[in-house]
Amino acid sequence: MAEALRSLRPGSGADPAETGARALGVAGVAVSVFPMPSADTNGTRAPEPLWWYPELSLRFEELQFTLGEGPGPDAARVGIAVLEPDLDRVRPDRWPVLLPAVRQLGVDGVCCFPLGLGAVRLGMFTLLCDGRGGLDGRQLADANTLAAALTVTLLDGRRPADRKDDDGLPWPADGLHRAVVHQATGMISVQLAIPLTEALVRLRAFAYGSERLIGDVAEDVVARRLRFDDDGSGPRVPVGGEG
Amino acid sequence: MTREQRLAEVFVEIADSLIDDFDVLDLLQRLSARCVELLEVSAAGILLADPRGELQVIAASDEHTRLLELLARQHDQGPCVECFRTGSARTNIDLGRPEAAAAWPRFTPKARELGFVATHAIPLRLRDRVVGALNLFQTSVHRLDDDEIALAQALADVATITILQQRTLEKSYVENTQLNSALTSRILVEQVKGVLAERWGTSVDEAFAAFRAYARAHHLRLTDFARQIVDGTVDTSTIPAPENAQPPEIYE
CATH class of the missing domain: 1.10.10.10 (Winged helix-like DNA-binding domain superfamily/Winged helix DNA-binding domain)
Known part of the structure; x- marks a missing residue:
C-alpha cells in the first residue's frame, strides 16, 4: 500500500494503476478524470482514462462510458461509490447492454469510487475483480485510502504550478477537512462564475502560491477580507475591507 | 414536561423520520439539537471517521461556523479522537485543567475561546466497530452523572443507526458507502x-x-x-x- 501511495508523488515515475492493482490484489485498476469543464456545465461530461492497468481496465472504462451505463456512470451521477464485486448478483436489467459485454471481457466484479469533495467531481477510481471473490474489509479500507489520496493528487494535477516534492504522504494535511474551505470554494465559484471544481483549484493554487495554509486563506474569503473576482491580476483585498 | 416524556418524544420523532426517505444530515442535526435539550449541555456535534480514520464533522446542534471549526479541529486531536481510538467514552473533561491544554494544544484553547469549560466524547458504535463520536460541550460546570451518560450513549446509538439505515440503491457494502x-x-x-x-x-x-x-x-x-x-x-x-x-x- 505504501508503494501505491508513493507512486502518486510528483516525479515518482511509478504507475499508480499498476502499483495500486498489486497493492489491492485486484485484477485491474483505472483512474479516469472529468475534463476540466467550461463554466456552467455540470455532470454530463464523460471521464477520460488517465491511468489504467492492465489493458482490460482501459477497455472496461471505454465500454461503460461509451454506453453511458454501468457502475462508473452511476457513481458519477449520485456521487457515491457503487460496489458490485460479484456481477452475478446484479439484476440483468440494471445495466442491460453493459453486463453481457463485460462478462465477455472476463470481468467478474467492479467497484467504482467517485473522486471528489461534495459537488466537486474530479474523476472515478475503478477496480476490477476476478473470480477470486469480492473485496474483504482490508481491501475496501485500502481502496478508500487510495481514493482519498487520488482525490488530492488530481486536485494538485490541476494546479498550474508544480509543487515542490516533499517526503510526506501524497496528500498534504492542508485543511480539506475544514468547513471554511468548502464554504470559500462556493463563494469563489460565484465570484468568478466558474464551477466548484475550478474554484477549489484556484483557492488551493492561491494558498500554495502565497505560502499560506488553505484554511487561513479560506477564512479570509469567508470573512470577506479577500475576493477572487478581479481585473485579472489575482485575488485582492476589497476596498474598505479591513479585518 | 419531564425529561422522560421529552425523551420518548425524541425517539418517536426519530423513528418517524426513519420510516420515510430521510435526509441523514437533517436528522443528525435535529438529533444534535435534541442532545443539547435533553442533556442540558450548551452544544453538541457528531463526527464520523473518514476512510483514512480521521474524524470529520457531520452535524452540529447549531450550524455556526465557529462551532463547526472547533469540531473540525478534532480531525487529529481532541477528546473525540481518543474516544474513537479506544472505543470508550471520555466524559466530564474539565477544559480548564492544564492536562487538557497539554493533551490537545490546538483544540483546548479554541474550545475555551468559545466559552466552553467542559466536554464529553461518546463513541458511535456499530457492533464491535467505532465509526465516530458524539461530542458535548458545556459553558458551565455541571457533571453528567451515570444516567445522563447512558442517555448520551443511547442518543449516540440512534445517530449510528440513522447513518447506517440510510437507503442506497443496492445492498452490497452498504455500511461503507453510507x-x-x-x-x-x-x-x-x-x-x-x-x-x-x-x-x-x-x-x-x-x-x-x-x-x-x-x-x-x-x-x-x-x-x-x-x-x-x-x-x-x-x-x-x-x-x-x-x-x-x-x-x-x-x-x-
Whole structure:
C-alpha cells in the first residue's frame, strides 16, 4: 500500500494503476478524470482514462462510458461509490447492454469510487475483480485510502504550478477537512462564475502560491477580507475591507 | 414536561423520520439539537471517521461556523479522537485543567475561546466497530452523572443507526458507502452555504439558515436541494434571501 501511495508523488515515475492493482490484489485498476469543464456545465461530461492497468481496465472504462451505463456512470451521477464485486448478483436489467459485454471481457466484479469533495467531481477510481471473490474489509479500507489520496493528487494535477516534492504522504494535511474551505470554494465559484471544481483549484493554487495554509486563506474569503473576482491580476483585498 | 416524556418524544420523532426517505444530515442535526435539550449541555456535534480514520464533522446542534471549526479541529486531536481510538467514552473533561491544554494544544484553547469549560466524547458504535463520536460541550460546570451518560450513549446509538439505515440503491457494502455518502453530503452543504452567501451578500451562517428554512418548508431533503442548487437546476432567486441580504459589490 505504501508503494501505491508513493507512486502518486510528483516525479515518482511509478504507475499508480499498476502499483495500486498489486497493492489491492485486484485484477485491474483505472483512474479516469472529468475534463476540466467550461463554466456552467455540470455532470454530463464523460471521464477520460488517465491511468489504467492492465489493458482490460482501459477497455472496461471505454465500454461503460461509451454506453453511458454501468457502475462508473452511476457513481458519477449520485456521487457515491457503487460496489458490485460479484456481477452475478446484479439484476440483468440494471445495466442491460453493459453486463453481457463485460462478462465477455472476463470481468467478474467492479467497484467504482467517485473522486471528489461534495459537488466537486474530479474523476472515478475503478477496480476490477476476478473470480477470486469480492473485496474483504482490508481491501475496501485500502481502496478508500487510495481514493482519498487520488482525490488530492488530481486536485494538485490541476494546479498550474508544480509543487515542490516533499517526503510526506501524497496528500498534504492542508485543511480539506475544514468547513471554511468548502464554504470559500462556493463563494469563489460565484465570484468568478466558474464551477466548484475550478474554484477549489484556484483557492488551493492561491494558498500554495502565497505560502499560506488553505484554511487561513479560506477564512479570509469567508470573512470577506479577500475576493477572487478581479481585473485579472489575482485575488485582492476589497476596498474598505479591513479585518 | 419531564425529561422522560421529552425523551420518548425524541425517539418517536426519530423513528418517524426513519420510516420515510430521510435526509441523514437533517436528522443528525435535529438529533444534535435534541442532545443539547435533553442533556442540558450548551452544544453538541457528531463526527464520523473518514476512510483514512480521521474524524470529520457531520452535524452540529447549531450550524455556526465557529462551532463547526472547533469540531473540525478534532480531525487529529481532541477528546473525540481518543474516544474513537479506544472505543470508550471520555466524559466530564474539565477544559480548564492544564492536562487538557497539554493533551490537545490546538483544540483546548479554541474550545475555551468559545466559552466552553467542559466536554464529553461518546463513541458511535456499530457492533464491535467505532465509526465516530458524539461530542458535548458545556459553558458551565455541571457533571453528567451515570444516567445522563447512558442517555448520551443511547442518543449516540440512534445517530449510528440513522447513518447506517440510510437507503442506497443496492445492498452490497452498504455500511461503507453510507459513511462516505454522509461525509460527501456534509461537504456539499458547506459548498452551498458559500454559493448562497456570496449571491446574497450575507454570512454563511445566515445563508444556511435561509437555505434550511426553505428546504424544510417545502419538504426538500437538504442534500438533494443542495445538489440542485449546485447543478443550477433550481433558481436560487426563488429562495427568500435573509433580511439583511445585499448584493455583493460589483466589479467591472
